[in-house]
Amino acid sequence: MSEFTNPGFEARFTLAQAETTPPEVLAKLAIDTHAKIRRAVALNPSTPIKSLLRLGKEFPNEIIENPIFFLLLLEDPESQFVRLSLARSTTTDEAKLIQLFEENDPDIRCAIAQNPNAPLSLLVRFVQESYQRYDDGSGTTEKVNRILRGFVQNPDTVASILEELAYLSDPELTQAVLQHPNVSETAIAIIQAMRGQRGIPSAILDQLVNHQHHYVRYVILAHPDLAPEHLLKLAEDTELYWDLLDRRETLPTLVIDRIAEKTFQILMSPAPALHAAEMIVLWIARHRNTSIALLQAFASNQPDYLYQHWGEQQFQNFRAAVARNSSTPTFVLRKLSRDLKAEVRDTAKTALRSRKLSES
Structure with missing residues (x-):
């Protein structure tokens, strides 16, 4: 191996071209500072596959010309080396690139994205x-x-x-x-x-x-x-409900009603799957633009199927939220002030007193 120690450029280039050069020497030459030497290594059939894979980024077409590529193309056409080499090469036809892209391999897709002929x-x-x-x-x-x-x-x-x-x-x-x-x-x-x-x-x-x-x-x-029509469109995506309620300072009443309607529909299904549905309904009960009809429904433990789904404790929370809502009509607050649950009664009475003070 002494003849392979620190050779000059010409000697390294000769080694890079020779098929008799040991693989470990070619692996070192594959990271040589001279592009001409790296290119010669890319064309050498004795170069280790690992080195060829790395060189393929810089010399995609040379890898395709390497005799070892044709051998592997016949023996193992589905290997990562063959597929990646084809994805990188500018000589690969469009149909093949599309086929490779459809395989959904991240490395292959990245290679195709960098191919100027993609x-x-x-x-x-x-x-x-x-x-x-x-x-x-x-x-x-x-x-x-x-x-x-x-x-x-x-x-x-x-x-x-x-x-x-x-x-x-x-x-x-x-x-x-x-x-x-x-x-x-x-x-x-x-x-x-x-x-x-x-x-x-x-x-x-x-x-x-x-x-x-x-x-x-x-x-x-x-x-x-x-615009309201944009928000209505976004309200069709159940995954955005929480974000719509949380990230927007105001929402039109019709959008809140749409979210409530679709949330209720999902909860009526045999296997309710809406994430954080209880929190969404509770947020609606608190929202200042929630319609009077919805506030009345929550204050009356309605709709029935929600009551069955969550039970008394959750609806106590909803009624208390309605009592805290500045948009809740006075007649609804009066009803809540007679609620069986002390928290709801006290919250509604406090709200009624606050309104009387503000009116005086």
Whole structure:
């Protein structure tokens, strides 16, 4: 092995090309400072697979030309090495890239996203997949973030990709989108809306409220310019109920009624599954824009199926919440002041005294 110790450039290049060079030497040459040597190692069939996988990021087409690739393509076409090499290569046809993308392997998808010949439809889907990572709470991986940043750093990235990137919450990334030469007015408006800025065109708000991903709808629900019809649309998503009630200072009565109606419908089902349903109904009982009809219902332990589902203690909490609600009519407070439960009676009496004092 003495002949392999600290050779000069020409000697290292010769070793990188020779199929007789020991694999451990090729592994060292695979991280050589000279690109020409690394490229030669990528073409050498004696190079260890682990080194070829790493070199494939830099020399994707050379890996495809390596005789070992053709051998493995025949022997084990489903191996990670073969699939990853195909995903990286600019010589791979579009149909194969689509097939590989559908396998839902994160490493394969990242490789395709970095392939300059990847079809636009796959790049759009790749960016959209990052929304799912926000949806499930896992956050984007650093590898995905690196690729997304690569998109905005590329001056040739098309406007449609930039518009997809505009939905993300990474401030550095969205700022880079704003500075991109191909940024569209739509992308700018999306970023401004996601940041909560005022004066957003209604069409953009419509687009965000109807977005397929929960994460986008969650961000936009607090926007101050949402119209009642936007809030009604968001109220169709049961996973947003708590956020709508908690993150918005005011909600129109018709939206609260819609949330209550759908919550009650779910609770009437054979297997109620709405998360935090009791807290949602309690919040509705406290909300100042809750309709008088609903406040009356809660004060009377109605609807019956809720009473059966939760029992007396929960409805005592609801009645007490109604008694504390500044929007509760006086005639309802009078009824609650005669409630069988002391907490409800006392709360209602305190509210009635407070109203008499304010009127005098």
